[in-house]
Amino acid sequence: MVEQEVVSKAKKCKEAARGLAYLSTEIKNSALTAMADSLIKNTQRIIEANSLDIKAGREQGLSRALIDRLLLTPERIKDMADGLNVVVALPDPVGCVEAMWNLPNGLQVGKVSVPLGVIGIIYEARPNVTVDAAGLCLKAGNTVLLRGGSEAIHSNKVIAEVIANAATTAGIPEGAIQLLESTDRAAVNVMLKLNEYLDVLIPRGGAGLIQTVVQNATVPVIETGVGNCHVYVDSDADLGMAQNIIINAKCQRPGVCNAMETLLVHKAVAGSLLPLLCDKLKDFGVELRGCERTRRIVGVKTATEDDWGREFLDLILAIKVVEDLDSAMDHIYRYGTRHSEAIITNNYSHSRRFLKEVDAAAVYVNASTRFTDGFQFGFGAEIGISTQKLHTRGPMGLKELTTNKFIIYGEGQVRE
Amino acid sequence: MVEQEVVSKAKKCKEAARGLAYLSTEIKNSALTAMADSLIKNTQRIIEANSLDIKAGREQGLSRALIDRLLLTPERIKDMADGLNVVVALPDPVGCVEAMWNLPNGLQVGKVSVPLGVIGIIYEARPNVTVDAAGLCLKAGNTVLLRGGSEAIHSNKVIAEVIANAATTAGIPEGAIQLLESTDRAAVNVMLKLNEYLDVLIPRGGAGLIQTVVQNATVPVIETGVGNCHVYVDSDADLGMAQNIIINAKCQRPGVCNAMETLLVHKAVAGSLLPLLCDKLKDFGVELRGCERTRRIVGVKTATEDDWGREFLDLILAIKVVEDLDSAMDHIYRYGTRHSEAIITNNYSHSRRFLKEVDAAAVYVNASTRFTDGFQFGFGAEIGISTQKLHTRGPMGLKELTTNKFIIYGEGQVRE
Numbered sequence: 001m002v003e004q005e006v007v008s009k010a011k012k013c014k015e016a017a018r019g020l021a022y023l024s025t026e027i028k029n030s031a032l033t034a035m036a037d038s039l040i041k042n043t044q045r046i047i048e049a050n051s052l053d054i055k056a057g058r059e060q061g062l063s064r065a066l067i068d069r070l071l072l073t074p075e076r077i078k079d080m081a082d083g084l085n086v087v088v089a090l091p092d093p094v095g096c097v098e099a100m101w102n103l104p105n106g107l108q109v110g111k112v113s114v115p116l117g118v119i120g121i122i123y124e125a126r127p128n129v130t131v132d133a134a135g136l137c138l139k140a141g142n143t144v145l146l147r148g149g150s151e152a153i154h155s156n157k158v159i160a161e162v163i164a165n166a167a168t169t170a171g172i173p174e175g176a177i178q179l180l181e182s183t184d185r186a187a188v189n190v191m192l193k194l195n196e197y198l199d200v201l202i203p204r205g206g207a208g209l210i211q212t213v214v215q216n217a218t219v220p221v222i223e224t225g226v227g228n229c230h231v232y233v234d235s236d237a238d239l240g241m242a243q244n245i246i247i248n249a250k251c252q253r254p255g256v257c258n259a260m261e262t263l264l265v266h267k268a269v270a271g272s273l274l275p276l277l278c279d280k281l282k283d284f285g286v287e288l289r290g291c292e293r294t295r296r297i298v299g300v301k302t303a304t305e306d307d308w309g310r311e312f313l314d315l316i317l318a319i320k321v322v323e324d325l326d327s328a329m330d331h332i333y334r335y336g337t338r339h340s341e342a343i344i345t346n347n348y349s350h351s352r353r354f355l356k357e358v359d360a361a362a363v364y365v366n367a368s369t370r371f372t373d374g375f376q377f378g379f380g381a382e383i384g385i386s387t388q389k390l391h392t393r394g395p396m397g398l399k400e401l402t403t404n405k406f407i408i409y410g411e412g413q414v415r416e
Numbered sequence: 417m418v419e420q421e422v423v424s425k426a427k428k429c430k431e432a433a434r435g436l437a438y439l440s441t442e443i444k445n446s447a448l449t450a451m452a453d454s455l456i457k458n459t460q461r462i463i464e465a466n467s468l469d470i471k472a473g474r475e476q477g478l479s480r481a482l483i484d485r486l487l488l489t490p491e492r493i494k495d496m497a498d499g500l501n502v503v504v505a506l507p508d509p510v511g512c513v514e515a516m517w518n519l520p521n522g523l524q525v526g527k528v529s530v531p532l533g534v535i536g537i538i539y540e541a542r543p544n545v546t547v548d549a550a551g552l553c554l555k556a557g558n559t560v561l562l563r564g565g566s567e568a569i570h571s572n573k574v575i576a577e578v579i580a581n582a583a584t585t586a587g588i589p590e591g592a593i594q595l596l597e598s599t600d601r602a603a604v605n606v607m608l609k610l611n612e613y614l615d616v617l618i619p620r621g622g623a624g625l626i627q628t629v630v631q632n633a634t635v636p637v638i639e640t641g642v643g644n645c646h647v648y649v650d651s652d653a654d655l656g657m658a659q660n661i662i663i664n665a666k667c668q669r670p671g672v673c674n675a676m677e678t679l680l681v682h683k684a685v686a687g688s689l690l691p692l693l694c695d696k697l698k699d700f701g702v703e704l705r706g707c708e709r710t711r712r713i714v715g716v717k718t719a720t721e722d723d724w725g726r727e728f729l730d731l732i733l734a735i736k737v738v739e740d741l742d743s744a745m746d747h748i749y750r751y752g753t754r755h756s757e758a759i760i761t762n763n764y765s766h767s768r769r770f771l772k773e774v775d776a777a778a779v780y781v782n783a784s785t786r787f788t789d790g791f792q793f794g795f796g797a798e799i800g801i802s803t804q805k806l807h808t809r810g811p812m813g814l815k816e817l818t819t820n821k822f823i824i825y826g827e828g829q830v831r832e
């Protein structure tokens with residue numbers, strides 16, 4: 001029965017994708033506006049459904065943080081609606097001719113952006129993702145099969161119904177936005193192998209979920225997730241700037257993938273930077289773990305081999321004093337997850353080498369790693385941050401929800 | 417032992433990838449030139465090794481076509497070397513700043529092309545792929561783990577040794593080009609799951625090989641392959657042009673993925689087009705299979721449901737007479753594999769609708785489907801034709817062997 005639901009909904013998504021792919025920007029935008037309006041209009045219904053999820057979550061003993069993630073208020077529903085209106089204002093990523101050129105035989109070839117087709121989104125107990133993902137996929141001309149976490153199922157069902165109805169009324173092909181009511185792993189397992197109907201899978205959530213998808217999917221996957229990010233303070237750094245950036249990268253929001261997990265400090269400045277910095281970090285409640293050289297300067301716990309490789313996602317920081325730029329880059333190469341890496345320096349050639357030689361989705365000079373984010377980068381929206389290399393790497397906006405086709409204008413050309 | 421070989425070579429590829437990623441164009445080009453020279457210099461050795469493969473192939477009763485594919489001659493070795501020299505002349509796809517923009521907070525963000533990293537190429541008994549794939553991967557800054565078919569193992573071993581040594585001598589990190597000596601399926605199976613060391617897999621070969629890779633890989637795959645391509649002759653077509661294009665698309669090289677497999681003809685022109693066309697196609701040795709309406713016009717076998725969905729890869733053509741443009745596009749939607757589709761028409765709005773509404777890697781107006789090819793499109797080279805939507809679709813040149821990173825120049829910016 002689970003399989004039946006997944007297959008039949010995925011099939012409908014595929015059917016709807018054909019027409020949605022070349023729908024006008026006007027219709028897509030009016031649908032997004034209607035979805036936003038309908039969310040506001042149905043605030044009461046959504047909150048009633050949400051209260052069932054909250055009640056069940058409390059009975060199951062979910063953590064306060066998880067309950068907070070689940071909770072919807074009129075304000076949060078308004079935020080979701082506002083998010084859709086932001087997407088309305090973004091340029092349509094479909095149908096852009098990226099390049100057009102002439103071949104010697106007179107053929108004119110153009111490379112045009114087109115929708116990916118059907119996107120499967122597998123996510124956890126965040127009802128806002130339902131709206132967010134549906135809106136972005138729709139604007140990029142894709143249909144979407146949503147599979148949210150069981151904890152949010154009551155909320156998700158009402159939200160999906162509300163936005164899907166609004167979309168259909170506005171002229172989007174029926175079936176373009178669909179939510180699976182089956183929330184168990186079996187539903188995910190069916191999605192993972194449904195190459196016939198799904199073009200791409202995007203898992204959004206914890207490392208466990210993402211690994212399950214990566215390890216078992218035959219449908220192409222965009223992996224998102226893990227960030228073991230470093231800030232390296234070079235010998236030529238402005239130490240005041242370094243301190244601000246370190247505190248921001250660690251403390252502004254420690255639970256996210258672009259937060260710093262390990263601080264690397266050039267030996268020449270460790271003595272002047274670490275004492276004051278560590279006091280401040282402790283004031284922010286950060287637990288510090290250092291290498292032996294760090295511990296000779298400040299009183300912190302010993303960092304283990306395991307700490308260098310960990311994404312703490314918490315107020316914990318590992319600190320290592322390094323010989324030079326090369327040792328810092330070696331450490332990042334060995335332990336980094338190619339997400340976001342920063343150097344603080346005023347040395348021109350060191351900045352150039354770091355930007356060139358460090359392989360990561362985002363490489364910074366003199367700025368906090370916390371900026372790796374589609375909104376911050378100016379994309380206006382973000383469906384996730386790719387941590388793989390295929391398709392794209394780093395924050396993914398609307399453009400990254402498209403692929404290309406080639407169009408060729410001829411006058412009877414044949415191949416010799 | 418097989419696993420040990422694959423893992424240790426993949427690990428070396430990964431280690432070599434770090435330095436290769438930011439090597440200068442100059443060094444990469446001098447390595448490619450040295451590889452080409454070394455192939456010519458070692459012609460005799462390569463031919464001796466190749467004769468072992470040919471002998472074994474004949475003993476195993478390989479078909480004449482397969483033996484011909486395997487066979488190396490001084491001329492064919494020169495062609496491989498020439499291919500490398502063509503790659504030298506192509507622009508370096510690495511390090512291109514595709515875009516750079518300023519954020520309101522003063523951060524300057526750039527999107528830069530960087531190598532994918534380590535590419536695994538899984539292919540069949542074509543020794544030229546060894547040179548071709550290694551050269552393209554190298555120019556795009558990637559290391560490559562090659563796994564060729566067992567039938568070509570003697571040739572491949574010598575070729576890989578020759579080009580890898582030339583590359584290393586020219587300054588490419590050791591281990592950047594590696595060939596697996598294990599040619600059984602077990603070696604492939606290890607590659608498919610080696611996410612730790614391999615960034616991307618590209619299978620090149622028959623449908624069976626490609627499906628094995630797609631169905632079992634956890635490493636991201638670029639699927640290449642199947643093309644069930646159509647030519648649709650519209651009511652407003654120039655029938656002389658249509659005839660030339662059809663003959664070219666079917667007969668010029670029937671065994672390739674961009675050859676036409678089904679001809680769709682508007683009912684208004686079927687009577688005037690088909691009799692003469694079918695005679696000509698028969699002269700080319702094409703076996704014709706038609707729908708009932710076709711059979712009322714010309715004497716051909718009945719096309720079965722199965723024929724519409726088949727990639728014949730042979731001198732066989734299915735023919736269907738359709739009501740109008742919409743029926744033609746419906747047929748293509750139902751049976752096509754989204755590879756290459758063509759309309760022959762002089763009707764402006766029909767040409768626009770076909771280009772927009774037909775979803776395929778390449779959509780043509782008034783030209784043969786046979787042009788879907790990286791060399792023909794002007795990319796100068798081709799590693800394969802992607803038939804999936806993730807990453808890219810259609811012919812893949814050097815640019816498609818790269819991904820991106822974001823580089824960010826700051827002056828101490830932190831996130832609010």
